[in-house]
Amino acid sequence: MNHDHFRQQAYGPAARKEDARFLRGKGTFVDDIALPGMLHGAMLRSPLAHARILSVDTAAAAAHPMVEAVITGDMLAERGLAWMPTLSADVQAVLATDKVRFQGQEVAFVVARDRYSARDALELISVDYEPLPVVMDAGLALDPAAPVIRDDLGNGRGNAIFDWSAGDKAATDAVFASADVVVSQELLYPRSHPAPLETCGAIADLDEITGRLTIWCTSQAPHAHRTMYAMMTGLPEHKIRVVSPDIGGGFGNKVPIYPGYLCAIVGSMMTGKPVKWVEDRSENLMSTSFARDYHMRGEIASTADGQILAVRAKVIADHGAFNGAAQPAKFPAGFFHIFTGSYDLKAAYCEVTGVYTNKAPGGVAYSCSFRVTEAVYLIERMVDRLAAELGSDPAELRMKNLLRPEQFPYTCPTGLEYDSGDYPRALRTALDLAGYDALRAEQAAGRQRGEYMGIGLSFFTEGVGAGPKHQMDILGLGLADGADLRIHPTGKAVLAVSCQTQGQGHETTFAQIVAAELGLSPDDVEVVHGDTDRTPFGLGTYGSRSTAVSGAAAAVVARKVRDRARLVAAAMLEVAADDLEWSGGAWRVKGDPEQARGIAEIAMAAHSGLDLGTGVEGHLDAITVYNPPNLTFPFGAYICVTDVDAGTGQVSVRRFIAVDDCGVRINPMIVAGQVHRGLADGIGIALMQNITFDAEGNCLGGSLMDYLLPTSVEVPSPELGATVTPSPHHPIGAKGIGESATVGSPAAVVNSVIDALAPFGVKHADMPLTPAAVWCAIQAVANTTKGVKAPDV
Amino acid sequence: MRITLTVNGTEYSRIIEPRLLLIHLIRDELRLTGSHWGCDTSNCGACVLWLDETPVKSCTVLAAMADGRRVMTVEGLAAGTRLDPVQEGFARCHGLQCGFCTPGMMLTARWLLDHHPDPSEADIREALSGQVCRCTGYENIVRAVRWAADYEAAQDQADHS
Ligand code: FES
Ligand code: FES
Numbered sequence: 037m038n039h040d041h042f043r044q045q046a047y048g049p050a051a052r053k054e055d056a057r058f059l060r061g062k063g064t065f066v067d068d069i070a071l072p073g074m075l076h077g078a079m080l081r082s083p084l085a086h087a088r089i090l091s092v093d094t095a096a097a098a099a100h101p102m103v104e105a106v107i108t109g110d111m112l113a114e115r116g117l118a119w120m121p122t123l124s125a126d127v128q129a130v131l132a133t134d135k136v137r138f139q140g141q142e143v144a145f146v147v148a149r150d151r152y153s154a155r156d157a158l159e160l161i162s163v164d165y166e167p168l169p170v171v172m173d174a175g176l177a178l179d180p181a182a183p184v185i186r187d188d189l190g191n192g193r194g195n196a197i198f199d200w201s202a203g204d205k206a207a208t209d210a211v212f213a214s215a216d217v218v219v220s221q222e223l224l225y226p227r228s229h230p231a232p233l234e235t236c237g238a239i240a241d242l243d244e245i246t247g248r249l250t251i252w253c254t255s256q257a258p259h260a261h262r263t264m265y266a267m268m269t270g271l272p273e274h275k276i277r278v279v280s281p282d283i284g285g286g287f288g289n290k291v292p293i294y295p296g297y298l299c300a301i302v303g304s305m306m307t308g309k310p311v312k313w314v315e316d317r318s319e320n321l322m323s324t325s326f327a328r329d330y331h332m333r334g335e336i337a338s339t340a341d342g343q344i345l346a347v348r349a350k351v352i353a354d355h356g357a358f359n360g361a362a363q364p365a366k367f368p369a370g371f372f373h374i375f376t377g378s379y380d381l382k383a384a385y386c387e388v389t390g391v392y393t394n395k396a397p398g399g400v401a402y403s404c405s406f407r408v409t410e411a412v413y414l415i416e417r418m419v420d421r422l423a424a425e426l427g428s429d430p431a432e433l434r435m436k437n438l439l440r441p442e443q444f445p446y447t448c449p450t451g452l453e454y455d456s457g458d459y460p461r462a463l464r465t466a467l468d469l470a471g472y473d474a475l476r477a478e479q480a481a482g483r484q485r486g487e488y489m490g491i492g493l494s495f496f497t498e499g500v501g502a503g504p505k506h507q508m509d510i511l512g513l514g515l516a517d518g519a520d521l522r523i524h525p526t527g528k529a530v531l532a533v534s535c536q537t538q539g540q541g542h543e544t545t546f547a548q549i550v551a552a553e554l555g556l557s558p559d560d561v562e563v564v565h566g567d568t569d570r571t572p573f574g575l576g577t578y579g580s581r582s583t584a585v586s587g588a589a590a591a592v593v594a595r596k597v598r599d600r601a602r603l604v605a606a607a608m609l610e611v612a613a614d615d616l617e618w619s620g621g622a623w624r625v626k627g628d629p630e631q632a633r634g635i636a637e638i639a640m641a642a643h644s645g646l647d648l649g650t651g652v653e654g655h656l657d658a659i660t661v662y663n664p665p666n667l668t669f670p671f672g673a674y675i676c677v678t679d680v681d682a683g684t685g686q687v688s689v690r691r692f693i694a695v696d697d698c699g700v701r702i703n704p705m706i707v708a709g710q711v712h713r714g715l716a717d718g719i720g721i722a723l724m725q726n727i728t729f730d731a732e733g734n735c736l737g738g739s740l741m742d743y744l745l746p747t748s749v750e751v752p753s754p755e756l757g758a759t760v761t762p763s764p765h766h767p768i769g770a771k772g773i774g775e776s777a778t779v780g781s782p783a784a785v786v787n788s789v790i791d792a793l794a795p796f797g798v799k800h801a802d803m804p805l806t807p808a809a810v811w812c813a814i815q816a817v818a819n820t821t822k823g824v825k826a827p828d829v
Numbered sequence: 830m831r832i833t834l835t836v837n838g839t840e841y842s843r844i845i846e847p848r849l850l851l852i853h854l855i856r857d858e859l860r861l862t863g864s865h866w867g868c869d870t871s872n873c874g875a876c877v878l879w880l881d882e883t884p885v886k887s888c889t890v891l892a893a894m895a896d897g898r899r900v901m902t903v904e905g906l907a908a909g910t911r912l913d914p915v916q917e918g919f920a921r922c923h924g925l926q927c928g929f930c931t932p933g934m935m936l937t938a939r940w941l942l943d944h945h946p947d948p949s950e951a952d953i954r955e956a957l958s959g960q961v962c963r964c965t966g967y968e969n970i971v972r973a974v975r976w977a978a979d980y981e982a983a984q985d986q987a988d989h990s
Binding site: 749 | 862866931935953957
């Protein structure tokens with residue numbers, strides 16, 4: 037029995053440990069917690085997108101019999117808390133003092149004895165606003181005549197935030213200049229919102245006697261939050277405890293610190309009681325981290341016979357009123373430079389300009405792997421545009437240009453080093469699963485009958501699992517994660533990790549990782565997370581970091597335990613440590629494998645009176661920090677089959693085939709669940725979800741009546757396939773999977789719809805492809821092309 | 830005003846504000862926090878529980894309307910320590926991730942199987958279409974409900990043979 041065999045026993049589709057409590061309604065989400073004497077906060081928000089605040093009158097609210105405190109921006113300013121740092125080293129108003137800069141911005145906070153009274157008191161606050169002209173169009177934000185939104189910065193840069201580029205401009209331009217074919221396309225990746233089913237919230241409890249602040253909070257990054265709270269409030273970090281209990285989905289929405297959390301803390305400081313604040317759905321959609329809002333121009337160059345040579349992109353990135361993007365500091369456009377995709381290119385160059393507008397702040401959130409989503413969408417739409425231009429089959433064109441297995445590790449033209457891949461195998465697997473040729477035949481036959489079926493492909497490569505630390509940090513905190521593994525005398529283990537699940541099943545997966553390394557059963561490993569008092573420091577869960585970084589930490593710390601166990605086993609067996617080898621879940625004497633000791637026996641011996649030899653401590657516990665040497669690069673091939681009603685513009689998704697390669701799969705059941713979610717996201721983002729604004733800056737996607745999320749009837753049964761190309765640098769060969777499908781699938785949906793509309797001559801339409809958008813796209817080209825005439829209406 | 834209602838077989842009597850929503854009575858007053866709240870517009874279904882024999886979105890029902898009636902929440906789904914087959918199905922088929930939508934989904938699924946013991950996939954999707962799950966993409970929820978249907982059919986057969 038070798039080690040791999042043992043690993044295979046621990047890995048596999050194990051049922052989840054966390055399910056027992058959720059199935060019985062016994063989870064503990066933030067809003068489920070009620071502390072003795074707890075008060076309730078409610079936030080007053082700006083109805084205007086841009087306005088000067090002339091006065092805030094809170095007297096009537098403060099006089100409400102159930103109200104215990106009313107907090108304004110001026111009161112926070114006295115404490116030095118009116119502004120807070122964002123994750124992109126900008127500042128954001130906690131409560132507005134000078135101006136409001138987006139609709140829904142935080143203006144005042146009421147603390148009352150119950151939920152309803154807090155809301156009632158909001159009605160009693162009167163705010164005098166002087167409306168200012170708004171900037172809603174990212175393209176116009178840089179106009180020198182545009183009103184300056186962030187006059188507080190006084191930096192003379194108008195509404196510009198950053199200019200960032202990657203790749204070799206001159207080399208790329210040269211390739212374009214001599215290419216046979218160049219296709220360009222304007223592409224909008226519209227503003228979207230992750231909308232986890234549980235909204236954001238916090239309970240702050242400052243113990244006046246001990247000076248300890250405890251914050252229960254919807255946080256994907258409890259340790260980073262603790263450090264930030266210390267920096268913001270001046271409270272010493274060892275007196276702060278952040279507890280992120282059960283989290284009802286995050287997807288990036290719960291990475292930042294929001295003004296409501298700080299107001300709850302100040303409320304607790306002022307009243308001496310715990311204060312709970314939980315936002316409602318409109319607050320969630322209108323004020324917390326949005327995603328995307330990338331206004332892109334893509335260009336692709338190829339030879340006449342379809343050898344892709346280079347890509348170029350120019351992007352205006354709308355970051356809203358405050359740059360609250362959560363991403364590594366040196367990468368203001370995240371990993372957008374992976375827009376070179378999965379292809380063997382000679383050159384690539386991209387430029388991204390970040391701008392302020394009068395919209396909710398943020399910039400990165402929603403399972404985007406730090407802007408890889410936008411990058412994949414761009415390249416995959418451009419490849420389809422090129423295929424249409426060349427008259428080639430999009431699958432053939434991709435196959436012809438995909439990187440070949442022998443090219444890995446591969447450094448792309450913008451400098452990322454892809455760790456491993458077998459792309460043609462993944463694409464072939466997807467084409468086979470789909471029955472691609474038969475689908476094309478069916479499509480051709482359908483078109484004769486006036487039926488418009490679309491077949492859309494997307495081949496994506498992601499870079500996930502940030503750091504390394506020296507390249508990637510957030511507010512100076514390097515992107516690494518800790519793991520602490522304790523082995524009790526009876527051989528039961530407790531693993532504490534710095535990442536935090538929001539539904540991904542860490543309690544199960546990480547137990548499997550440790551079990552595989554130590555020859556234990558996953559049932560013998562308890563996973564602790566989400567509580568800064570009980571876990572080692574680390575940067576948390578987002579950007580598909582958990583398995584890639586914390587999963588690695590779990591394996592590494594377990595191997596440290598194994599190394600300690602070797603010394604104890606040597607003492608037990610009275611041999612030299614060098615004479616032992618780890619195999620079959622135990623330390624065995626080389627050449628005499630029956631002489632063996634497993635972890636449980638070793639743990640008991642370690643704590644016994646046995647003479648362990650000089651320098652050997654009497655326990656097996658270990659701690660580690662894992663600083664990844666590189667990102668991991670999961671990839672996949674997706675095929676989406678749609679049926680489009682050309683008369684109404686209605687799109688229905690008939691099939692979704694997804695072949696993912698995320699390296700070694702620890703729990704394939706959980707991996708499949710992650711992919712299912714992302715495919716539903718792709719359908720939602722491509723067809724339904726949209727956060728838009730009117731000309732005055734009113735948010736038009738502020739409720740689930742307007743911001744449409746896919747339900748069980750819009751999402752088909754997905755058809756999944758897998759290939760396994762281990763990551764060469766990850767301790768167990770795994771790569772991230774949490775966001776792959778959200779990243780990879782929207783392009784497949786859009787490519788499918790545009791493919792369906794090809795007979796009409798439609799070349800492109802921007803997401804979301806609502807019935808109206810599809811219908812308009814058909815009408816727009818109906819009279820200008822020689823394609824099929826649009827249906828009469 | 831005073832209301833009296835039976836929740837999961839236990840009778841409760843409370844003095845409430847007339848405007849109190851049923852979801853807040855259940856969660857904040859009775860401290861049964863398995864039912865969740867997720868939207869302002871009756872779109873998400875995180876709050877679904879049974880009022881008498883029917884699943885309702887309890888964010889859209891006044892607590893006062895439950896006076897004299899029976900409520901069943903997720904906490905009442907299992908028979909003692911024995912999970913309802915729907916709960917069992919969700920565990921076996923990985924029908925939940927974060928678990929936030931799960932109580933509402935399971936209560937609707939229970940109602941479906943009580944009325945349609947052999948639902949097609951389309952029937953299941955239709956029944957759940959008023960509720961949102963952001964984690965599972967619905968696939969494994971559908972499989973979970975189908976698992977419960979098959980399990981119950983097998984039990985029935987065993988009982989009758
Ligand atoms: S809370 Fe969303 S439907 Fe009731
Ligand atoms: S399991 Fe998270 S919303 Fe359904």
